[in-house]
Amino acid sequence: MGYISVAETAKKWRISERSVRNYASLGRIDGATLKGKTWLIPVDSEKPKRLNKLSKKPVTLLEILQDEKKSKIKGGIYQKIQIELTYNSNHIEGSQLTHDQTRYIYETNTIEINSTAVNVDDIVETTNHFKAIDIIIEQAKQLINEKLIKFLHQILKNGTSDSRKEWFAVGDYKKLSNEVGGRQTTLPEDVPGKIKNLIVNYNKDKIKTFEEIIEFHYSFEAIHPFQDGNGRVGRLILFKELLRNNIVPFLIDEELKIFYYRGLTEWENERRYLLDTCLMAQDKFKKYLDYFRIPYKD
Secondary structure (H helix, E strand, O other): OOEEOHHHHHHHHOOOHHHHHHHHHOOOOOOOEEEOOEEEEEOOOOOOOOOOOOOOOOOOHHHHHHHHHHHOOOOOHHHHHHHHHHHHHHHOOOOOOOHHHHHHHHHHOOOOOOOOOOOHHHHHHHHHHHHHHHHHHHOOOOOOOHHHHHHHHHHHHOOOOHHHOOOOOOOOOOOOOOEEOOEEOOOHHHHHHHHHHHHHHHOOOOOOOHHHHHHHHHHHHHHOOOOOOHHHHHHHHHHHHHHHOOOOOOOOOHHHHHHHHHHHHOOOOOOHHHHHHHHHHHHHHHHHHHHOOOOOOO
């Protein structure tokens, strides 16, 4: 292999001799050899590409979640959210799995069962919910669209007993009329139009406030587009939008469940019921962020 001097290399690459020495000392020139105090540069070496900036350190909660997910970090805020959001969102919809069972499924992909019977759907929907959270973390920066909404439903209900029913549409809007809390919801034939209008109006402004996000959540639940799984899909979208707008997210636990449902029921008459409940849940979530020393805007 032939070598040339630092001076010859500098002239060849049209940079200073000092830059050539720096590249060599940092190991960025393959084959560069230090002889005494003089660097010898391989004649066929190519000029190293300039580093424009250092790797960006995750700052927002979304960036931290994406980084921990990619790095497969255990015991961080990503794992905390996977377990807490999955357990609470499924629990208020009737899942009988305990918090420990949910955590065990996430951490070991197994479940501990003593003498108590466990509904298979509860297990399937738990593992499915973990996957759905990954989807919203990966696609959090995208604006809400029908494809994402239907995809989340498909993930959540895939492999459940509902998916084996002819009249149940997995990953698609409901075929049969349904009620929620004794109240009528949008008729099946009207769902596509209602959802499209909701999304179009919501996406007119890309930056959303806390109240605007909560309003979208109420509107989505009022339409009730799917045969089942509306609450979980809606809360996943809610979580995604809070992440996208760098607003502290929250989850509804058993303690707040009754107030959450009351807030949805009374939204048209008094918005503060639901907003205050969500703010209380947000205060609880801030304790997670404080523990993991993740900064947030008050």
